[in-house]
Amino acid sequence: MTDTVLDVPGTARIYQEQGETVQNAVTLIPAPSKSPDDPLNWTQKRKYLMLSCLVFYTITATILSSDLYSVFDPLSASTGLSLDQLNVGTGYLYLFIGVSTLISQPASLAFGKRPTYLISAFGAALVNIWTAFAKGNSQWIASRLLLGFFISPSFTLVEVSIADVFFLHERSFPLGLYINFLFGGVSLGPILSGYIYEGLGWRAIIWLSTGLTVIMGLVLFFFLEETTFERDHTECASDSVIISSEPLDAEQDEGDPKNPDKADRTTTSVEQEASQSRPVEGMAITDATPFTPSPWPGPRFWKFMKPHRYALGIMVRGIAQPLMLYRLPLIWWSGLMYATYQICFNLIAAISSGILAAPPYNFSTSAVGLTFLAPFLSAIPGAVYGGYITDKFVLRQAKKHHGITEAEHKLKLYIIPAVLCPIGLLMMGLGPYYGAHWIVYVLGCAIVNLIGPLATILTVSYVFDCYHPIRPKNEHGVQACAQDMAPYLLSTILLAMVFTFGFNYVITPWCFGWGLRNFAISSALIITVINATVLAVLKFGKRLRRIGEHGYRKSIDW
Template sequence: MATNDSARPVDFAPGTVRLLDFDAATPGDAELVLVPAPSSHPDDPLNWSAPRKWLSLACVVLYTFSSGALTAALYSIYPDYSAATGIDIPTLNQAVGVMFLLVGFGPMLTTPLSNIIGKRPIYLGSLLLSGSISIWSVFIKSTPQWYGRCVFLGIAGGPVFATTEVSVSDVFFAHERALPMGIYIIALYLGALAAPLIGAYLAAAWDYRAVFYFCAILIYGTLAFCFVFMEETNYVRPSPLETSPAGDDSDDDHKHVDPHKIAASSHVVQVDAKRKSFVKRMALFERPGPQAWKIFKVGILQPIAFLRLPIVWWCAVMYAFGQVWFNLMNALTASILMAPPYNFSVKQVGLSYLSPMVLTIPSVIIYGYINDKWALWMARRRGGISEPEDKLSLLLLSTAIPLPVSLLMLGLPPTYGWHWAAYVVGGMGLSVLFGSLLTASSIYYLFDCYHTFRPYSYDLPTSDSPQILALLMPTMAIAFGFNYAVSPWTAGIGLRNFGISAAFVAFACAFLTLPMLRWGKALRIRDAAMYYGEGGSKA
């Protein structure tokens, strides 16, 4: 076990950081502290210029959008695709559930690999495979082929959920991360919402095959863009514990919050340091180091160890139900709107996806901005100390009542023949909006708690984010189970009772936030030993 963590006691709460330093500021002001602490080298992604950071985010966003579009391209053409392939809609849905299961477990291999050869080749390989799968979708004519397609798409789509968030946290500091993370969440939902809209018009103008050809063109275009502009964000900087003295006898209650404190105004980047050339920055992959196998083993074992943490399971439940409500809406919409009392055409079904798009995009951006400002405001009230639980109160306010009401509107309007806007706006639009906030908040909280994680042994040349892999496994298992349940759920009890039961589940899920507000920090303190390497097993 690593011994260099002696400077940090086991009762220190992971995720508790100093965002503002009043000691170094003039009276009445506070100095912004950079978390995580950057190095002084210009190649450190935290030291990149703002345009370079946002170009990196643009690559991640475009990758997420194009990959998400392929996974959702089928939703507005379910009847046409079913008729052409002879595969019934429940079977199509069940295979999509298998895809989500692979999305959760596939990154157990691809993410450790990204720590050895870099994230860039993982993204490029994922796009290459996804484009091929999109073309293959045109020629599928049997259930085994459809299941095979979904298995490969699940493997290709794993980095969309496991690697992208880490790329964002590689580049942005904690105090500015919620907004870019929110933009990533928008891309995740936008790709899944725009594809049915565009697909409906393509299918109406030509046929269902045009939808998959369009996705292939979009994915290969993204592949070309990322090949030219996406830089590697893996970077190893010294651990704060390696550069800070141990044995601080200060009586300050937060003396261990910032063992390596770097103020924003005093951070200096070495201008004369040797930088990577453009060719090296754009290399197809990084050469594996001497400890590649050790890194790979640790990358597999650490997420399993993180499953011991209650916070990871709470985040997994929140993230999962954000996905579940979105998947249920997609699975139901075409069959509801194309049947009485609405009798929508394929084009009209596609247009209905404008509702969640228009409502979700600005809302998530505003939500991310408010989260960043709220964290700084709470830190100022607490003498500069920021706690991950600060943002959970915003989640409770935004989802406890609005989300259950929106799920009611997925079941009541078609049952009682209400105007189509009740379903399209009140059901589709608002359920996706508030479900996306659930997804965003779970990621915010997870990274706020564990974004400073280093592997059990700091002598490893790189580190990963095992918390996101630990999150994905139960998340996608839950999504997988609900994909199998959607048809029996709605057919067995009817749309009205489905809406009511879904609302009660969402209400109960939202109020799981209360225990985390009360005991979240205590759980972080309790599990600090495992987090800092005193309770796990070294690979």
């Protein structure tokens, strides 16, 4: 099969093909440069040290955003704020997470990702201290807005940092780890805070989470490296580079000129053969290609990136470009899907205290917090194994399609959330309505949070696959730099957080005002309809990618 089909962003060749045979080798996308400072050239240990720092940052940021969920009832009694006001404040938190990405994301490229993470950590710690002294609804909302501003990188910048250091075919697993703690941290906060409240009061929750945030900031200061690298996309170490996934048999290879993976093959012959074939957007590495991964050089806490020469242009485009991309239907669809499963977890956090602390369950605050252990544990297989399964599924689909992967291939896995999520929502609503054992409600929460991370992985990786490969005309100007900050992801997250913000206004009347039975049935129907839109994307997604490419290029070439 020729590569004439590789003319649409999101369609790529990750297996080479000889005749009718698909080779068991993976093309590296994107192509790494020859520089040892290129994060793509780091050793796996160095990459996973960076990932560990970002995971610690993510789980701490999500704990800050959720540590008061399980104490909403006593918090309401202590502060005089109604449950509805507390939920609306949470809505403002997520709204400002989305809006603030228009500032934090371009700032990370203009001034460095490492300082952005550090400002996020220590700024969030200061705002969290203020929360302990906030009085009245206006100060509660103001504290939520500022907290959303400082923790906004945890929702967008981490994905870009992962794309900085991991190749396309290995990206879903680290993305799964990240999303595991994005969902898991939101569950872990209420688990811990329930016990802290009963022993020390609700303000102690804030002091302890602030201390954790400061520790996290110090860890980032000493161990997190800068991943921003100005890679020249017009050049790479080779036009086509392959990682062989099968061991070589020296006896069979010796003297066999037909074997493409011959052990004594020279770099010159590799480059000559590559130059004779059609270049692909990737790089292949054979056993003979000189390639030495860069090990971790040790703590270099004094190393900061200098302000980018296009800093002002990047900041301007960071605000304008994501808004310009709303002309693309796939951006709206990705934002809707991301919001749907963010809302599903927000639903768990918003109604658990009101359901379990009331008759017939009459749970204590610590017991309500302990029920969040179920969604916390269920998020682990959903995210970690979900990312692993996604990577393997994409490779398997590519082998079935002559070595070519389509962005829509992974969306076939949406069958899992499409089946399980309505079941979980029905258990969460009908269980309490009919007075069933509390385990029915808790298992429903676990099911919803099991498939939420998987759905988020599929959505984020899909929008990355669709638009990350598109490069502007000027590869040496501010346009290329602005594309590196992933404006498509900002558009998706901003849209998702606006949806989430609006939903927080209706959680309380929908669930408690309309009745749990009506809530359960209507939510299951709504989620089923939303999941059914995946069928349309599977059928028309590539056509929409082809049609939308011109509009996307027009936005990033501005």
